[in-house]
Amino acid sequence: MNMKKAISGGEAIAHALRQIEPEVFAMYPITPQTPIIEAYALFEAQNKVKTKLVRTESEHSALSVAIGASCSGVRATTATASQGLLYMYEMLGVAVGLRLPIIMPIANRSISSPINIHCDHSDSMSAIDQGWIQMYCENNQEAYETTIFLQKLIEKVCLPGMVCIDGFFTSHTVENTHLFEDKDVKKFVGKYKPVYDLLDTKNPITIGSLALQDNQFKIKTEIDIANNLVPSAFKEVSKEFKETFNKKINLYEDYFASKSEIVVVVLSSSAGTVKDVVDKLRRKKISVGLLKPKLYRPFLYQEYKKVFKNAKKIIVLDRSFGYGSVPPLYKDIKLCVSEISRKIEVFSFVYGIGGRDFYPEDAEKIIASVIKK
Amino acid sequence: MKEYSIIIYGRGGQGAKTLAQIIAEAGMIEGFNIQAFPEYGPERRGAPVRSFVRLSKQKIRKHYPVTHPDYLIIMDEDLLETNKEICKYKCPIIINSKKTKTHFKTYKNAYVIDASKIATELIKINSPNIVLVGVFLKIFKKIKPENVKQIIKEEFTNKNKKHVIEPNYKCLDKGYNYF
Numbered sequence: 001m002n003m004k005k006a007i008s009g010g011e012a013i014a015h016a017l018r019q020i021e022p023e024v025f026a027m028y029p030i031t032p033q034t035p036i037i038e039a040y041a042l043f044e045a046q047n048k049v050k051t052k053l054v055r056t057e058s059e060h061s062a063l064s065v066a067i068g069a070s071c072s073g074v075r076a077t078t079a080t081a082s083q084g085l086l087y088m089y090e091m092l093g094v095a096v097g098l099r100l101p102i103i104m105p106i107a108n109r110s111i112s113s114p115i116n117i118h119c120d121h122s123d124s125m126s127a128i129d130q131g132w133i134q135m136y137c138e139n140n141q142e143a144y145e146t147t148i149f150l151q152k153l154i155e156k157v158c159l160p161g162m163v164c165i166d167g168f169f170t171s172h173t174v175e176n177t178h179l180f181e182d183k184d185v186k187k188f189v190g191k192y193k194p195v196y197d198l199l200d201t202k203n204p205i206t207i208g209s210l211a212l213q214d215n216q217f218k219i220k221t222e223i224d225i226a227n228n229l230v231p232s233a234f235k236e237v238s239k240e241f242k243e244t245f246n247k248k249i250n251l252y253e254d255y256f257a258s259k260s261e262i263v264v265v266v267l268s269s270s271a272g273t274v275k276d277v278v279d280k281l282r283r284k285k286i287s288v289g290l291l292k293p294k295l296y297r298p299f300l301y302q303e304y305k306k307v308f309k310n311a312k313k314i315i316v317l318d319r320s321f322g323y324g325s326v327p328p329l330y331k332d333i334k335l336c337v338s339e340i341s342r343k344i345e346v347f348s349f350v351y352g353i354g355g356r357d358f359y360p361e362d363a364e365k366i367i368a369s370v371i372k373k
Numbered sequence: 374m375k376e377y378s379i380i381i382y383g384r385g386g387q388g389a390k391t392l393a394q395i396i397a398e399a400g401m402i403e404g405f406n407i408q409a410f411p412e413y414g415p416e417r418r419g420a421p422v423r424s425f426v427r428l429s430k431q432k433i434r435k436h437y438p439v440t441h442p443d444y445l446i447i448m449d450e451d452l453l454e455t456n457k458e459i460c461k462y463k464c465p466i467i468i469n470s471k472k473t474k475t476h477f478k479t480y481k482n483a484y485v486i487d488a489s490k491i492a493t494e495l496i497k498i499n500s501p502n503i504v505l506v507g508v509f510l511k512i513f514k515k516i517k518p519e520n521v522k523q524i525i526k527e528e529f530t531n532k533n534k535k536h537v538i539e540p541n542y543k544c545l546d547k548g549y550n551y552f
Contacts, residue, residue, distance in 0.1 A: 006398035006407060118413070139434075169436045173410040174394055176401045272434035357437045 003179040009140040009170035010035025012177045013079075013105045013163065016147035018043045019185035022103075023074035026054045026065035030084040031117045032167035033107040037079060059084035063091040063104070070100040071207050073197030075151075077102060081167060082109035085123045092160075096131035096223055098207060099195065101154035104132075105147065105163045107171040108268070108319075110354045118355020119167040121267065122320040125328045131223045133161035133230060134297040136267040140175040146294070148180070149241055149249045151189050156233045157226050158195055164296075166269040168355060180245055188244045227298045234295060251300055256282065256289030258307050262367065265291045265333055266317040270351070270358045274317075277363040288367060293329075301336045308337065314346045315370050317363075321350055347373070376429035377513070378439040382456060383448035386418040392446065392502040393424035396509060399520035400428040408433050421452055428515075444513065446505055448488075453477075467508050469501050484508055484552055491547050496540045503541050507548020518549050 007015070014036050017025070027037045043049045056062040062078040069076035080088065085106060095102050106124050110116040124134060135150055137143040143165045154161040165171055196205055211219055231251065238249050255275055257263045264274050271292040281288045291307050293300070308314065314337065318327030325331065330348040337344050347370050352358045379396065383389030390411040397409035411424035425439040443464050450470040453459055459466070466480050469488040477483045486508055488501035496503075503525070510516050525541045 004401065006394065006401045006409070139436075166436070168410070168413055172413070173408060173436070174397055175433070176405075176407050269436040272436050275434050359437050359440070360435070 003181065005177050005179060006174050007140065007177050008035050008172050008174050009137075009143045009165050010107065010172065011039040012140040012144040013147050013165070014039035014043065015177075015179055016144050016185070017077060017103075017105075018049050019180070019182050020075065020103075020148065020151050020189050021049050021186075022051055022077045024054060024066065024069035024076040025051050026056050026062040026069070026076070026078040028056050028059050028062040028078075028080070028084065030059070030081050030109075032109055032119070032171040033079045033081040033084070033105065035171055036105055036107070059087040060091060063088040063095065063102075066102050066104075067091060067095050067098065067100060070095075070102050070194075071098065071196075071198045073192075073194035073199060075101075075192050077104065079105040079107075081107045082111050082117075082123045085127065086111060089127065092127055092130045092132060094208075095160040097219065099158040099223075099226070100160055101151075101158060102160040103147065103151050103154060103163065104160065105143075105165065107167045108164055109167040116354045117167070119169055119269075120319045120353045120355065121164070122353075124162060124164050125320040127162075128297050128328060131159060131227060132297065133157075133159055133227075133295070134164060135161065135295055136164045136293065137170065138269055138271050138292065140170060140173070140177045142294075143170060144177055144179065145245075145247065145249060148185055148188065149237060152240070153230070153234060153237045155189075155192070156237060157229055159223075159226055159230070164268065169269040184244055188240065230295070230298050231300060231303070249294075251293075251295045251303060252307070253290070253292040253294065254307050255292065257291040257311075258289070258309055259287075260289030261287040261310060261312045262315065262370065263289050263291055263308060263311045263313075264315045264317065264363070264367065265293070265329060267293060267296065267319065267329065270317065270319070273358060273360055274363050277360045277367070280360075281364070281367065286367075286371075296329075299332045299336075301332075301339065304333070304336045305340055308340060308344060311344050313370055313373075314344060315366060316346060316348050317366070318348065318350050319352045321353070345373075374430050376427060376431070376433070377443050377515075378428075378441065379426040379444045379446065379509075380439050380442040381424045381426070381446045381448065382452045382459070383422055383424070384418075384452070385420045385422050387422075387448050388500055388502040389422050389424045389448060392448070392505060393426045395502070395506050395521060395524055396426050396516075397428070398524050399506075399510070399516050400426075402520040402523065403516045405429060405516075406431065406433050412438065421455060444509065446509060448501060448505065465512055467505055467512070469505060484512065486548065486551055488548065492544055495543050495547070496537060503544040504548035507545040508551060509548075511549050511552055518545055521545055 316330040393409040397407040408427040488504035
């Protein structure tokens with residue numbers, strides 16, 4: 001079977017989910033997440049999946065349905081963007097508190113007002129500290145592989161996770177994407193073994209009960225501990241991924257970053273554009289590299305300290321603001337650098353809000369301005 | 374190694390997005406790495422739209438619109454009036470028009486074809502994109518028309534419209550053999 005396909009990033013994620021084949025997919029369409037659910041609905045119509053599709057009346061209900069299904073001991077998913085994510089915000093914490101491994105693709109989009117359907121990261125960045133794992137993808141191939149990978153990771157640590165792709169730049173762009181064999185993906189994710197199952201009547205349990213002062217503190221602490229366990233669990237899953245697909249999934253991409261005096265830090269599709277710029281500048285003997293965090297939550301403060309071992313200046317490109325404070329990625333990098341005794345300057349730039357294109361010339365200008373400073 | 378890029382100018386509903394996807398997919402079958410994407414503005418029928426294609430034997434990492442095209446496809450000649458920047462590109466330009474080449478003297482490297490008329494005759498709808506794909510493949514030389522036929526066959530078989538496969542093949546051949 002020819003597994004190379006010309007598909008959009010949204011379709012690539014839909015293929016990954018088709019191969020995982022969750023029992024329940026709660027759907028509420030929102031641009032630019034639509035290619036994911038359109039493609040998946042087609043798979044269902046063609047009897048390629050046995051998944052129960054639930055068309056909900058809102059995103060709040062969509063995540064609620066996924067939570068309910070997941071409580072009953074099956075794999076469940078939903079996908080959203082922008083206002084949709086904000087509308088389901090209340091349920092984000094519920095999924096974490098109940099320790100449900102729900103996978104949720106996000107096609108990153110700006111938030112209202114003004115209304116804008118295009119890409120920036122202000123939607124998922126508003127949910128970085130809720131306990132959900134977040135992974136950001138550069139292109140369609142990464143979106144596909146990350147979805148399969150994350151499904152396994154979230155089940156290992158009993159936390160929900162978001163696969164974030166850039167709206168339109170990835171969700172709607174057609175690229176050649178190599179798909180794994182269905183049987184290999186099924187073997188990799190394996191049969192789902194839920195930690196608890198509401199429908200297991202022989203072992204009745206209560207879900208969503210009241211927790212008073214002591215238990216609440218204890219349960220919330222466990223979530224924090226689970227988040228801290230993610231990097232080591234990531235490495236285990238990465239090993240299994242390599243064994244099955246002969247491909248490595250890394251926590252982050254160090255593109256000449258640890259060898260360079262100037263390091264650009266950027267997430268998702270713009271990282272590809274910056275790599276071309278890095279190549280160009282390195283040919284001119286400018287010591288510049290790129291750090292692309294793939295796992296963004298939890299944040300890898302210790303690992304990145306090693307990546308910055310030769311850094312003198314760090315440029316952090318955020319595709320969202322941090323109103324009243326500083327942008328989120330910059331804040332994390334700044335905190336990470338504060339633990340390094342050597343002096344490193346960190347510069348913050350906000351780019352690409354509302355889907356504004358980010359050209360190599362923009363990256364070059366930013367780097368040139370920082371060299372001069 | 375060379376990366377080839379195309380800008381397609383069309384109007385909402387004309388199939389500029391599909392045109393880009395067909396070229397890209399045919400390129401993928403030929404062994405190219407590909408990227409195809411339209412410009413998403415306020416979408417409405419008849420509004421000017423652009424779509425982009427990149428083809429390269431190397432991995433394509435960039436994610437932004439094509440700014441220095443190697444080929445241009447104009448699905449509606451009126452768009453030449455409203456998009457003045459087209460003049461500054463010196464690359465081959467395929468224009469869908471009823472007029473002859475002499476009307477487009479500004480463009481040194483123009484291929485003028487009444488693709489709408491050919492499509493209307495063969496597939497009974499004014500959908501010029503397959504004819505234009507044919508012209509492009511002839512000029513580009515690096516993708517076989519058979520790849521597009523394979524895509525047409527799969528697409529219309531999946532959609533249960535097998536009767537339109539042959540007429541679309543003819544559109545492709547007509548475009549391919551025009552110049």
